[in-house]
Amino acid sequence: MLRLRTAFPALCLTVLLAACQPDSQNDFIAAASLPQPVTAIRTERAATITPETRYGSRALKNALPGYELEGVQIAVEDRTLWTLAAFHNGEQMLQILKGDDGAVSAVHGVSQRVAGPNGEQIGMTFVESGLRRSECRVGRNLWRGMAVCQARNAQNVKLVFSVPGYEGPFDQIPEPAQLRTATLQRIVWTPEN
Structure with a gap:
C-alpha cells in the first residue's frame, strides 16, 4: 500500500503537467513562479485609478476600496519623493504620485501581484516579457543602468528592468546577454488625457 501512496502523487503530477503544456519553456517558468495577480495596470487605468482620479487620501481611498494608504519615500529617475502607497493585505502594491494640478500624475506597480497590460509581472525576466x-x-540618474521599456500596445505604460550585477557602461542599455536576465522592478502608468 505504501508504494501506491508514493506513486499516486507522481502520477497525478505527470497528468497535471501534461494537461498544462506551455507554449514555451519560458512561459511555464513565468506561470509557475509568479503569484496570481490581484490587480492590473492597463492603458486606461491603474487598478481602479483613472485619469480623473484626484490625488489625496479621501479620493484614493474611494478609488481603491480594500486598500490601506500610507506615506512612503520612493526613488523616481531624477529624485526621491514622498508619496502615497496602496497596500493590499499588508503588501505594498502601488505607489501613487501627485501631479501639479492635484490629479494623479503616475502610478507605479511594485508588487508581483500587479499585472501589466500584457500580463507582465514584477519579478519576470526581460526574456519572459517578450x-x-x-x-x-537606458535609465538615468537614480535609475541608471536600468532598462526603461515601452509596454507593447500601451503608450502610457513603461516597464523598468534592473540588471543583476550590472557594472556599466551606464550611458547605454546593457548588452543583449546581460539584458536577458534583467528583472522587472516596476510598471509605471501615466494617465492619458
Whole structure:
C-alpha cells in the first residue's frame, strides 16, 4: 500500500503537467513562479485609478476600496519623493504620485501581484516579457543602468528592468546577454488625457 501512496502523487503530477503544456519553456517558468495577480495596470487605468482620479487620501481611498494608504519615500529617475502607497493585505502594491494640478500624475506597480497590460509581472525576466532591446532606453540618474521599456500596445505604460550585477557602461542599455536576465522592478502608468 505504501508504494501506491508514493506513486499516486507522481502520477497525478505527470497528468497535471501534461494537461498544462506551455507554449514555451519560458512561459511555464513565468506561470509557475509568479503569484496570481490581484490587480492590473492597463492603458486606461491603474487598478481602479483613472485619469480623473484626484490625488489625496479621501479620493484614493474611494478609488481603491480594500486598500490601506500610507506615506512612503520612493526613488523616481531624477529624485526621491514622498508619496502615497496602496497596500493590499499588508503588501505594498502601488505607489501613487501627485501631479501639479492635484490629479494623479503616475502610478507605479511594485508588487508581483500587479499585472501589466500584457500580463507582465514584477519579478519576470526581460526574456519572459517578450520585449526587444530596441523598445527600451537606458535609465538615468537614480535609475541608471536600468532598462526603461515601452509596454507593447500601451503608450502610457513603461516597464523598468534592473540588471543583476550590472557594472556599466551606464550611458547605454546593457548588452543583449546581460539584458536577458534583467528583472522587472516596476510598471509605471501615466494617465492619458
